[in-house]
Amino acid sequence: SIEVSESSGITFLDIDNSLATARISLFGGHILSFIPKSDNKERLWLSPHAVLNGDKPIRGGIPVCWPWFSDDHGREKGALPSHGFLRSQVWQLKASEDNAAGTTIYLAPSFTRADGFEYDCQVTLKVTVGQSLQVELITQNTGLVAFSFNTALHTYFQVDDINHVELTGISGDYKDKTDNWAVKQTPAHYTVTGETDRIHMTAAAQVAINERSVAVTRVDSQGHDSLVVWNPWQGAASIADMDAFGYKHMLCVETACTGDIQVAPGGQHILTQTVVPL
Template sequence: MSTTTTTENKSFEITKGINGLEKVILRETHGSSVEVYLYGAHVTSWKNEHNEEMLFVSSKAIFKPPKPIRGGIPICFPQFSNLGLLEAHGFARNRLWTIEADPPPFPSNVNDRVFVDLLLKPTEEDMKIWPHSFEYRLRITLGPGGDLMLISRIRNTNADAKPFTFTFAYHTYFSVSDISEVRVEGLETLDYLDNTKNRERYTEQGDAITFESEIDKIYLSTPTKIAVLDHEKKRTFVIRKEGLPDAVVWNPWDKKAKTMADFGDEEYKQMLCVEAAAIEKPVTLKPGEEWKVRLELSAVPSSYFSGQLDPKKVLQGA
């Protein structure tokens, strides 16, 4: 049984989560909510006003450091993928972040919104594997309509005048009714790198992305809005992003799912990752420079037209 502590900031609560890990709970007056673990600054729950869960977290997720949490919204920094000395997808997602009580001003309207500001700085161990000083500030905001917004600000604080370079992704796991009933709109005709084929480059041919086998693609030069349409739930997720040119679409399908210890054999059917990212062209920051990006997620009822979902209404009205 967890105990809840209310901080001076009335917009969130701090409580104990799984295995005693601290988490922050944001609640909006109409009933929507968000849960964020300080371990990884990891959003693990986003519920609408009807208490329906929007994010997928595996029933086998290991909420125990140093293992990252499987599902929700892991933060991939300072790298996306598995390269060099760094662990897969970087170390931000399995470090303990702190709540920042008095952060620098964020250029966002906070009226009628609840939010929490989190901060990550490198440890001595981090500096051994990635020798750069930085400050990573993350604001997680829940809007009055239940929209979820994440604003990341990464600053180079190196004292030796050295720049650093990184790649990045918000590795969002959406909860879906059945992967075979889902389609993604907004990425048609775009080039992508196929991670299942050594990142060979192809051009998307379909008029929408549908799913019948493993997919692991990095779409390039993507629009600022992408729609994920769930036919069975009659629900569409709208992804809005700023400063993140790429979008990863991933589902492990059955064979790979069975190789993942923290993922159920059949759970691939109930999830889809569509990730706002900066991968193809790594970001370079000089000392004192700051990089700022934004992700906003919303869920709206899907529209029908001649028996088909009509994503144009969603994208045009978003």
């Protein structure tokens, strides 16, 4: 079933089927919760101080970054919102269906050229809530000229204790935002022991989040060129909608296109992230 409710001017969808439950905010087209019934363990982290009235982007869950990633997009630095404008846009529920995989919904934002992207395009978020949570961000070029963009599914995963987390499946070089974008080698044992803000330039297709040496969740990605790993560590204290120790229970593993993705007229790009409970 899909239950629609409203609070502080925001519409929420609560999906409940035989495989899982999920909560989605139409503000941001933002998934807030995913609990598979296989183990009833919440996979997404939502800040207890997340603002849920549309005043600012939601801290936690799965923010949709589009059509640029971060604030270093090159055009008018600082003049445009970090991670693009879709995460602070009201989306609409276009369709929904129950199928073999679970429940699928289609969300679409409404935006205009004035928001900062001057091309004709259509964006759809297709979300399937089942044994896994599959999120597809579809960008269609409906105009007559090619365009390029960046994007990310900036997922905040919930972890019991960041000190006992290890990521497996990532290799190659990364760019370290905490060290002036120095290029470094991904460690063989990937633990998080301090502020971490990395763009891994090898597009890992499957990454596992291990807690106390047990693989808890797999992050499957398609259509990406990079993977971003972020934890603000003590920096959380200076983030208004996070509490000082919030960093202990979250880790962002983001399926991203941080390099420019070209879409020809009539063409489309699909960025997919699947959260697979293990």
